[in-house]
Amino acid sequence: MYFECGPIEFSTDDGRVLLNGISLRFSPPTLCVIEGPSGEGKSTLLRAIAGLNRAKVGKRVLQDRAYSVGELPLWRSQVTLLPQDAPCLHGTVEKNLSFPFGLRNSKGKDFQEGRARELLDRLGLGHIGFGQDIRGLSGGERHRLALIRGILWGPPVLIADEPFSGLEQPLALRCFDMLREFSQERPSVVIAVVHNEGLNAKADIVLRLEHGTLHRT
Amino acid sequence: MGHYIELSLFDLALATLLIVIAGMVSLVLHLGITRTLILAAARCVLQLGAIGLVLRQIFGMKNPVLVVSWLLLMLFFAAREATRRSKKRYQGILLDSLLTMTASSLIAGGLVTQVVIRSDPWYDPQYTIPIFGMIFGNSLNGISLGLERLMDYVRGRAQEIELLLAFGATREEALREGAKMAVRTGMIPIINNMTVAGIVSLPGMMTGQIIAGASPIQAVSYQIVIMFMIAASNAIGTMTISRLAGRRLVTNLGIQWI
Numbered sequence: 001m002y003f004e005c006g007p008i009e010f011s012t013d014d015g016r017v018l019l020n021g022i023s024l025r026f027s028p029p030t031l032c033v034i035e036g037p038s039g040e041g042k043s044t045l046l047r048a049i050a051g052l053n054r055a056k057v058g059k060r061v062l063q064d065r066a067y068s069v070g071e072l073p074l075w076r077s078q079v080t081l082l083p084q085d086a087p088c089l090h091g092t093v094e095k096n097l098s099f100p101f102g103l104r105n106s107k108g109k110d111f112q113e114g115r116a117r118e119l120l121d122r123l124g125l126g127h128i129g130f131g132q133d134i135r136g137l138s139g140g141e142r143h144r145l146a147l148i149r150g151i152l153w154g155p156p157v158l159i160a161d162e163p164f165s166g167l168e169q170p171l172a173l174r175c176f177d178m179l180r181e182f183s184q185e186r187p188s189v190v191i192a193v194v195h196n197e198g199l200n201a202k203a204d205i206v207l208r209l210e211h212g213t214l215h216r217t
Numbered sequence: 218m219g220h221y222i223e224l225s226l227f228d229l230a231l232a233t234l235l236i237v238i239a240g241m242v243s244l245v246l247h248l249g250i251t252r253t254l255i256l257a258a259a260r261c262v263l264q265l266g267a268i269g270l271v272l273r274q275i276f277g278m279k280n281p282v283l284v285v286s287w288l289l290l291m292l293f294f295a296a297r298e299a300t301r302r303s304k305k306r307y308q309g310i311l312l313d314s315l316l317t318m319t320a321s322s323l324i325a326g327g328l329v330t331q332v333v334i335r336s337d338p339w340y341d342p343q344y345t346i347p348i349f350g351m352i353f354g355n356s357l358n359g360i361s362l363g364l365e366r367l368m369d370y371v372r373g374r375a376q377e378i379e380l381l382l383a384f385g386a387t388r389e390e391a392l393r394e395g396a397k398m399a400v401r402t403g404m405i406p407i408i409n410n411m412t413v414a415g416i417v418s419l420p421g422m423m424t425g426q427i428i429a430g431a432s433p434i435q436a437v438s439y440q441i442v443i444m445f446m447i448a449a450s451n452a453i454g455t456m457t458i459s460r461l462a463g464r465r466l467v468t469n470l471g472i473q474w475i
Contacts, residue, residue, distance in 0.1 A: 051469070051471075082383070103381075104386075105385035153384060
């Protein structure tokens with residue numbers, strides 16, 4: 001089994017069942033888009049997969065290996081979430097692109113500066129310098145930077161929470177194509193929550209989250 | 218020890234005039250703190266009086282069990298106060314504070330009383346009680362400052378911590394920056410004190426020893442030992458508390474909101 005996560009259960013503090021035993025299984029290359037009304041728990045689902053909330057998760061398997069709660073940091077280094085709103089670290093653009101490679105769980109992966117430059121160029125960020133302070137970037141620039149960070153990191157499973165929000169359609173399309181290319185070339189599994197009718201049609205699988213369960217559309 | 222002038226009860230009564238002056242200032246200027254001032258003064262007299270009586274007993278009996286019990290009592294109150302000063306709390310904060318206080322005081326205080334001063338007997342209350350007292354008092358500040366800083370960091374930089382976790386950072390890695398800030402913040406007071414020692418302020422302990430008749434050189438020597446001890450205990454204390462608190466604030470499942 002390449003990637004399996006579930007069953008996932010999550011109830012809100014006031015007892016509402018948000019995720020009702022959802023299980024996910026994917027093999028690469030897959031680009032899966034999750035859509036659905038807001039407030040139905042799409043972000044909660046992504047965070048549960050990454051192990052970043054108190055959801056009950058039956059099992060987590062990646063490349064035939066099961067991960068316990070104690071191994072979640074290692075799990076997350078391979079099933080990596082790009083959180084909503086493209087958060088960044090205080091500091092430079094370079095620090096923001098390269099910090100994962102300095103972590104203990106990076107296991108000898110190296111930050112490739114040339115590749116980073118190339119991806120920045122492709123998403124119209126050629127004007128941005130590595131030494132530039134992250135605070136000078138606009139929201140849309142930060143979103144693209146976060147996406148590039150995820151692709152450079154190149155995990156077996158990449159999870160993205162609204163990676164294209166705030167981007168104009170042509171740019172969003174270029175970002176989407178880059179994600180799909182990543183899933184095919186690595187090859188890997190990409191799971192993304194996307195609110196964009198035009199893009200979702202191009203995904204391999206579109207799942208709709210409603211009333212605590214996922215449906216194929 | 219040299220000579221010093223003993224204070225009588227009459228002398229203390231005379232000193233009361235000073236607090237009366239402070240009270241009159243408050244009355245005349247309508248500061249509205251006259252009551253608080255009188256209450257504080259009364260508490261000061263009662264608390265110090267009671268401590269004086271207790272310490273006289275402990276010093277007189279020289280019983281190791283009694284001395285150690287007293288030290289433990291001081292430790293408990295200092296640890297509790299350290300957590301009370303912080304605006305935010307979490308489950309288990311008192312235990313963390315107690316563990317931290319124990320670690321920092323055992324190492325720093327143990328070294329000073331047993332290796333540097335070599336008090337004889339080892340529990341000699343004349344040395345152990347004031348020295349551990351100073352550690353507790355200062356660690357209290359260090360721990361509460363450090364804790365406050367760490368919790369502010371987790372709250373204010375939650376998104377960054379989650380970003381690090383999301384890419385596989387261990388919780389130590391995710392909190393490294395915050396722990397550094399906490400230790401730095403906890404160390405600032407003692408660093409400031411060491412920097413201006415003797416120039417801007419004559420440290421309390423040194424002043425006390427001089428009045429008690431010790432030679433200034435001896436008083437200075439003791440003060441240096443004490444300051445280094447406080448620096449060490451604050452370093453150990455802030456490091457320990459950020460580690461312990463960090464484990465509760467950030468678990469394997471991300472940030473735990475408090």
